[in-house]
Amino acid sequence: MEGGSSHNFVPPSAGFDKSRVLDVKPLRSLMPVFPAASQAPPFPCMPPFGQTPNGYSPFYPFQPQGSQTSPNLNSPSPMRTPTGPMPAPIRSYRAPVPSGALPHDFPEESNGERGSSMGGAEDDDGYFDAHLGSSSSRKKTTKASSSRKKKKKSGDGDSLTNNGSGVNFVSVMSPFQVEDGNRELVNYVLVNFDALRRRICQIEDAKESKNGIIKRADLKAGNILMTKKVRTNMRRRIGVVPGVEVGDVFYFRMEMCAVGLHAPSMAGIDYMTGKGDAEKDPVALSIVSSGGYDDDTEDSDVLIYSGQGGNNNNKDKQVADQKLERGNLALERSLNHGNEVRVIRGVRDEVNSTTKVYVYDGLYKVHESWTERGKSGCNIFKYKLVRVPGQPGAFAVWQTIRKWKDGFSSRAGLVLQDLTSGTESIPVSLVNEVDNEKALASFTYFPKLKYSKSFTLMPPSFGCNCHNACLPGDMNCSCIQKNGGSFPYTGNGILVSRKQLLHECGPTCPCSPNCKNRVSQTGVKLRLEVFKTKDRGWGLRSWDSIRAGSFICEYAGEVIDEVKLKQKGHAGEDDEYIFDTGRNYDSFKWNYEPGLLEEETSNDTNEDYNIPYRLIISAKNVGNVSRFINHSCSPNVFWQPVLYEHNNQSSLHIAFFAIRHIPPMTELTYDYGNSSSSEADNDNGPHRKNKCLCGSSKCRGYFG
DNA sequence: GCCCGATCACAAAT
């Protein structure tokens, strides 16, 4: 089997076999303990639904406050002090799930590994805030639930235009959670936003007629989340937004809107005006730099920002002088007040180039303002913002990576330019900035599954009959039928939803290799690096920002059977490179909350794995980048079983996808699961579980 | 195969 592809892979053009590197043992996982287990007991509940163990504490108003940089213009905000457990509506259909199970269960980034090479510490706590216009947000809670009339849309797009009236959807978020967020809530909102957006894209892609097509799924998804109150940090605030971390990336303006980082859906300047008569002056809260013409500064801590206004509605450029009003006035006042302004920098996506990524670059202060004469002769306001020191690198990381890619500077700690020796179409470097270890334990780089003897897999089924490429709307395509009637990927190759089992087109399908239903077979597309972590051996991360739902890599290696697995275990051999579908994996939710899309009839929302046979892969001797992905109980990557035809059999594959947007240089992790207890108990002697060092508050303490 | 500009249909906050 293995049809045609080389079994004993020898890297091309290698004078010596560079894929076999020196023999130093990698540490995947180990080291003593994660002590925080006692101080941070595992959440028995599923935020945002449940209560926190000690009542109601993780919310923002109760974080230490004002200790750091609060400017003096803040009147102490009246804290809402809920006395009991918060009134979190609990959806009845949701069965209790083991902790660590839900996508919004990821309160912190894997392990603060992001940007470590740039010397930035992760921004964990640092909660501080200033409150303006103390009462400004109070009254909002009751607004907007009243039904809203939506103008009729042309065409039949109405299946997706469910606004307001929210027939059968009860927001899972309490009013408090809508007002003030935390990391879990932010992740929860973002996961739902993108899942909804992808689903809308999927529905639209399948439409035959171009009539009534929704071109802006992002706006539609955003609108639904707004009206159904699946949003957080609605209370406007200066400075830190709880749950949003410096370096976080966004792919749509609506995402920043939904998590309270930047409220306006279009305008570049967010500002707030005090309500009381005392202070009518607006203050700037956040700005979005489009990354166009403002970024002529080389210093990544300085931003020259142009004011708003003066451009004639939708046409042309400057036609009038900008006025000192609204956002411009707010920035001017912020210069006087010296308050912090959140800065979001728009940058081009390296992966897609037609899309833009928004990088939250933390807090800045306005240092200067002046006016300039624009090209058309009109006055434009300019503001010089300087970054508040002590924050982890964010935009600076992007700039550094840009230089690596352009060859203007070299990657520090580089051990090997490409550990795949050209096997992948894009190099994977090996980097160590931590210690002196200069090589990996020997293994052969091979990008696929390898069957050492004839496995009996699954009886053959049939491929599709599509000729050029399978098209989303084609209900005759049997591969689409197997996927429940929907094309599993969006037009740009992003996975729409988690599935029990994903069916891709295989070699026996007559459609071209360009068919969009072959995403997981196309190899690594991201610029990855294997790097030495501080305490968990080698790990994997990406120079490119990774969009939620993006395919990352397949778990490659030698397929072994259960007997072999047991042997490995008993020999005490290191089997830390095993992937085993037979382990117990916590279920978790990645698809959107049912009910967000009314008229959604597809009950294809089951996300529990349904795997036709047990697949065990050892990547100890043979494997690809996947073997370097470490475990986390709060991962940013999940695995998806994928089935396709091969040599008259259906063979199963393990494909990794991004749970959420992953900023560059953030370590990639997935949940290794746990051996079933029966197998664990069979061993007399201590079962070889690994102490987990993921550092998440949801940490189970061990894995494997 | 890419990069640029033009075009078009839209949402939130006030």
Added chain:
DNA sequence: CATTTGTGATCGGG
């Protein structure tokens, strides 16, 4: 409720 704010996808030319 009208106004103020670009954005994101797509398409055609150079």
